[in-house]
Amino acid sequence: MTTVLIVDDQPLQRYGFRMLLDSVAETEVVGEAGHGAEAVRKAAELRPDVVLMDVRMPGMDGIEATRQIVAAGERSRVLVLTTFDLDEYVHAALRAGASGFLLKDAHAEELLAGIRAVAAGDAVIAPALTRRILDEFTRYVPAHRGDREREDPRLGSLTDREREILVAIGKGWSNGEIATRFVVTESTVKTHVGRVLAKIGARDRVQAVIFAYDQGLARPNAD
Amino acid sequence: MTTVLIVDDQPLQRYGFRMLLDSVAETEVVGEAGHGAEAVRKAAELRPDVVLMDVRMPGMDGIEATRQIVAAGERSRVLVLTTFDLDEYVHAALRAGASGFLLKDAHAEELLAGIRAVAAGDAVIAPALTRRILDEFTRYVPAHRGDREREDPRLGSLTDREREILVAIGKGWSNGEIATRFVVTESTVKTHVGRVLAKIGARDRVQAVIFAYDQGLARPNAD
DNA sequence: GGAGGCGTCGTACCGCGGTACTACGCGGTC
């Protein structure tokens, strides 16, 4: 039996959800909330398995409510539901800690499957949104550390020290800065840099930086 | 009617899928392949809407086959199916351009829903995997471009031309190369570069590259 | 003990990258 808290500012919408969830044996609606603050309070009080959360609400919106519920360490999983598939909503919701994001035009089975998955600790995203999420995923997420066999062989040719140098280059440090931080002379750094460039086939440190990002050795905001 | 190509090295597994897909009106199995190379060939020949792709196969595996099918610009969407939910597989498959990733223990309805979604241009991920994908997503993906207020204000200060220059820098091009491709003199490029560096507060082009990656203006394998 | 990989350091050289400043034509706006 999965307990559910319904959060939506529209009473009629809540009624619809309640009817649906009451009609199946596996879910039980344990409460309703009409805005974010109430949702946070009731989530703490009722400790439902799943919170069905609308995004657009007067006062505290669903994103902020999700953030607070998750931050409070509640056991509840939040499944965000919205009519609009705006990227901002999706991003914000996922970043806020939501376990799922579905569109309100979903079929009953999809919603129930989503609740089931979320309650089990999994996550769901509406297929229409998954495409976009994946595009960004492949664009931004570096090659997985487990992908040993797909790692560029040139990386393997680097010695430990050279790898460190490459990472330092990726941070945008000059040879002098690298020398200072590594407590060696600039000559040494130059020697290493030269070898690194030769090994990875880069013309200059700029291309080395790109290579480093490519291989997941460097990434934004990593300072 | 959705046309499907089944790729799996196990004849019995293929048989199972074919039985399932033949039993519903909306899908039609137009072919089968027992290994990666055959999959690539048949995808080009049969041009199915969806390719049901197994990962582990002798010879060319499903990941590489997916990569080649996608790279060839086939209209087919690839839905990867596997018994093991290893992160490496998931990452590699998505990076290879797969439109979906499901586990073989999925129920028939899930599989059909997945095929339906993929055929429609959407994407699907098994709920059990979505959780992990989302974790990495929130960890790595920077604030969305739609979040105008989160975009670095320095970016907005750039003129269109300067933006192009920054992108070019991000590709690792030298001033001379940029001049050639933009059909201007190197002097002009230098002027632009200097202004870009001043505006974004970068000391040299290396830091400009990092800034570009940071802002999502540049990304690996973008050539 | 010799060989070789690795990290360290030095010298010398040169060219690209970056700075500073000036300048001009074009398209807008006031």
Place this chain on the structure above:
DNA sequence: GACCGCGTAGTACCGCGGTACGACGCCTCC
């Protein structure tokens, strides 16, 4: 017309980055 932002272009200068050497000490492995 006057002004200004923008893209274009040039000259002159300097320093960092990168290359090509040679060299030394410290390991490990044979």
